[in-house]
Amino acid sequence: LFLLLLAGALGAQAQQTCDVKTQPVIKLLSTELKRSMGALKKQNPPIYYLSYTYVEGDTAQISVQNGAVAREQVSHEASLQVFPRAGSPRMDNTRTLKKDYTYYTLTKQNVPNWQEDSHAFTTAVWRATEQAVENAQQDFNRVKADAQNASSRADDSPDFVFPPKETFCLEEKPLEFDLEHIKELLVKASRLTTDKPFVLDSEFAFSMQSTQRYFVDSVGTQLKFPVRLARLYYTMSGQSADGAKFSRSGFYD
Numbered sequence: 001l002f003l004l005l006l007a008g009a010l011g012a013q014a015q016q017t018c019d020v021k022t023q024p025v026i027k028l029l030s031t032e033l034k035r036s037m038g039a040l041k042k043q044n045p046p047i048y049y050l051s052y053t054y055v056e057g058d059t060a061q062i063s064v065q066n067g068a069v070a071r072e073q074v075s076h077e078a079s080l081q082v083f084p085r086a087g088s089p090r091m092d093n094t095r096t097l098k099k100d101y102t103y104y105t106l107t108k109q110n111v112p113n114w115q116e117d118s119h120a121f122t123t124a125v126w127r128a129t130e131q132a133v134e135n136a137q138q139d140f141n142r143v144k145a146d147a148q149n150a151s152s153r154a155d156d157s158p159d160f161v162f163p164p165k166e167t168f169c170l171e172e173k174p175l176e177f178d179l180e181h182i183k184e185l186l187v188k189a190s191r192l193t194t195d196k197p198f199v200l201d202s203e204f205a206f207s208m209q210s211t212q213r214y215f216v217d218s219v220g221t222q223l224k225f226p227v228r229l230a231r232l233y234y235t236m237s238g239q240s241a242d243g244a245k246f247s248r249s250g251f252y253d
Contacts, residue, residue, distance in 0.1 A: 026222050045086045060177070212226055
């Protein structure tokens with residue numbers, strides 16, 4: 001639902017720049033979702049709702065602590081999150097148990113590059129779906145047993161309401177940064193603190209995410225939108241001559 005709300009916000013602020021129905025990843029995910037739902041809705045307990053969120057793109061992190069590079073990582077992400085709902089909208093696997101603990105979790109896993117091998121990609125989607133469905137059905141059985149033993153519920157609202165069908169497609173140029181130059185500047189800033197006796201610890205860091213998100217569900221929603229995030233931040237802690245401790249931090253997006 002978060003993705004749907006985000007897409008709604010994007011739709012209000014940005015004009016679509018592509019046709020989501022023609023996107024290869026959307027086609028692959030929609031085909032696999034339709035095939036899976038044909039069988040999953042007949043199982044016991046049934047899967048009455050299913051969604052896929054696929055993310056691909058680049059991320060980077062650089063951290064400089066006390067004048068030296070402590071962490072430097074640049075990676076390419078291609079991950080899938082499968083979200084099945086087992087049972088019915090009235091009661092499903094996501095319900096919190098009476099002990100205020102739910103077994104329900106969402107996990108994501110790496111998948112092959114769809115451009116290099118579409119068959120390996122769809123096979124990975126199928127396997128991820130099988131595992132997620134098995135977990136959801138087990139969770140629903142726990143919820144069902146818990147509901148039978150519980151005396152009453154303070155909130156008798158359904159666990160799910162079907163969202164409206166939406167389509168949205170937006171493409172943007174990926175973020176580009178000179179990471180080597182940024183690293184040099186972080187080191188330079190950090191070393192300005194190393195000769196200050198009142199600074200005990202410091203970190204100067206940069207992080208970046210430039211990804212494309214794809215979302216499809218069994219209602220028929222199809223979304224494609226970019227996520228562009230970059231942050232520069234710092235933290236410092238120290239102690240003054242009179243023994244008073246202090247800390248400073250800040251970030252810039």
